[in-house]
Amino acid sequence: MGKYEDVKLLGDWPSPFSMKPRIALNLKKVDYELIVEKMNPKSELLLKSNPVHKKIPVLLHRGKPVCEHGLPPPILPADPYDRAIARFWAAYIDDKVTWGHHWLELPSIPPSFAM
Numbered sequence: 001m002g003k004y005e006d007v008k009l010l011g012d013w014p015s016p017f018s019m020k021p022r023i024a025l026n027l028k029k030v031d032y033e034l035i036v037e038k039m040n041p042k043s044e045l046l047l048k049s050n051p052v053h054k055k056i057p058v059l060l061h062r063g064k065p066v067c068e069h070g071l072p073p074p075i076l077p078a079d080p081y082d083r084a085i086a087r088f089w090a091a092y093i094d095d096k097v098t099w100g101h102h103w104l105e106l107p108s109i110p111p112s113f114a115m
């Protein structure tokens, strides 16, 4: 992994929203520290870093918080059609797969539509 200065992710394992930045950081080979946020009660760090929504994940770069996850463009495929498919599935996961039991509701994916 590359050495990036002071990258921390405030998140937790069952949070699908936390998984996206973790996957992105791993794909980009960025070293980071995962700070597990237990949410009950919410930590001072979370409340200070994301005072508007008070939600995880929060990426902290040199102490500066970045809230609201998303797929950074360099992670998306170069081909416009492949990019559209990737965005479709990212939005689908965001909309439909919020907690564990929803994983069971994923449809079977036609091979032509899979990434």
Ligand SMILES: N[C@@H](CCC(=O)N[C@@H](CS)C(=O)NCC(=O)O)C(=O)O
Pocket: 014, 015, 016, 017, 018, 039, 054, 055, 056, 057, 067, 068, 069, 070
């Ligand atoms: N729009 C946010 C959603 C994040 C989100 O909903 N996180 C959940 C955990 S998976 C959370 O922190 N929930 C705590 C709460 O709603 O108080 C994002 O894209 O990062």
